[in-house]
Amino acid sequence: MFEVIVTLCLAAAPGICRDILLPGHEAATEAACLAALERTPVAALPERVIAGGPVCVPVGEALGFDEVAPGVLVHVGAIAEADGENGGDMANLGIVIGTRSVAVIDTGSARWMGEAIWRAVRARTGLPVSHVILTHMHPDHVFGATVLAEAGAKVVGHEGLARALADRQENYLESLAARIGAGRLIGTAVAPVDVEVADATEIDLGGRVLEVRAWPAAHTGTDLTVLDRDSGVLFVGDLVFDKHLPTLDGSLRGWQVVLAELVTIPASGVVPGHGGPVLPWPDGAQDTARYLDVLAQDTHAAIGRGERLSDAVAGIAAEERDRWQLFDEHNARNATVAFTELEWE
Numbered sequence: 001m002f003e004v005i006v007t008l009c010l011a012a013a014p015g016i017c018r019d020i021l022l023p024g025h026e027a028a029t030e031a032a033c034l035a036a037l038e039r040t041p042v043a044a045l046p047e048r049v050i051a052g053g054p055v056c057v058p059v060g061e062a063l064g065f066d067e068v069a070p071g072v073l074v075h076v077g078a079i080a081e082a083d084g085e086n087g088g089d090m091a092n093l094g095i096v097i098g099t100r101s102v103a104v105i106d107t108g109s110a111r112w113m114g115e116a117i118w119r120a121v122r123a124r125t126g127l128p129v130s131h132v133i134l135t136h137m138h139p140d141h142v143f144g145a146t147v148l149a150e151a152g153a154k155v156v157g158h159e160g161l162a163r164a165l166a167d168r169q170e171n172y173l174e175s176l177a178a179r180i181g182a183g184r185l186i187g188t189a190v191a192p193v194d195v196e197v198a199d200a201t202e203i204d205l206g207g208r209v210l211e212v213r214a215w216p217a218a219h220t221g222t223d224l225t226v227l228d229r230d231s232g233v234l235f236v237g238d239l240v241f242d243k244h245l246p247t248l249d250g251s252l253r254g255w256q257v258v259l260a261e262l263v264t265i266p267a268s269g270v271v272p273g274h275g276g277p278v279l280p281w282p283d284g285a286q287d288t289a290r291y292l293d294v295l296a297q298d299t300h301a302a303i304g305r306g307e308r309l310s311d312a313v314a315g316i317a318a319e320e321r322d323r324w325q326l327f328d329e330h331n332a333r334n335a336t337v338a339f340t341e342l343e344w345e
């Protein structure tokens, strides 16, 4: 199998380059790939940074996915912060294959991941990717989406997603570049949201329907869940964490309420945003719910004792430390968000 790439370099550092996959020209032979390229020439790219191509080359590496139910595949991200080693591959991602088309659920931290997801789809089916569903605004979930959008997929997100990403993309990309390297990030951008979900919507992939539901502020202000009605597998994004400490970037009280309702949804298994890859349901929500309860109780108690935020942070949810990975990286920030929210109660 062959695919089309173009080599892009950083305008500011022309020695740092990356081969960008341009999706949709895949073919069994190089000749057929070149013919496909001729029929659909590549759209204009920022000229000063193109170092080579477009050319047809043997397909690059696909991201690994495991089938967790018929036609439902999951890629398991590293339980880690983004770094040069994992390249930003730290969130769980999904592929659901219908009889007419395919949906991708979350896309990783960078364009290279969207490219590797596209290859994983192509290795399994020739059906088009009709939808890419983003479970929330965090960079490890959204930044691979542009490749799939270029391949024709509609980008589906919470009604607040486009605004949230417009406000944060500069910070997100700057921080990712520092963590995984600017070269690894070449070609990465925010994909426009085509389908904004305010309440709920259904996506028919042929032979199976996905129920997409938007939630009030919880983990973030842009949380979506995706239920594959056929298999009963529920993708919950970061509304449920496993192993990786939950991170709070929305509303603590909101998250507690949302989680209480989420567990009433019947599901055969749940794919959390981190960990898993498939948790029993509703038991799989227990660790996240317990942590949020402890975070709320400890924060409430500290406020009740009249402690200042800076003095309270170290003690809040400290008893949870041994139960999670990445506790030291995220708990102080969670406590700060919780304190700021609950001091107004």
Ligand SMILES: [Zn+2]
Pocket (backbone or CB within 6 Å): 136, 138, 219, 238, 273
């Ligand atoms: Zn998140």
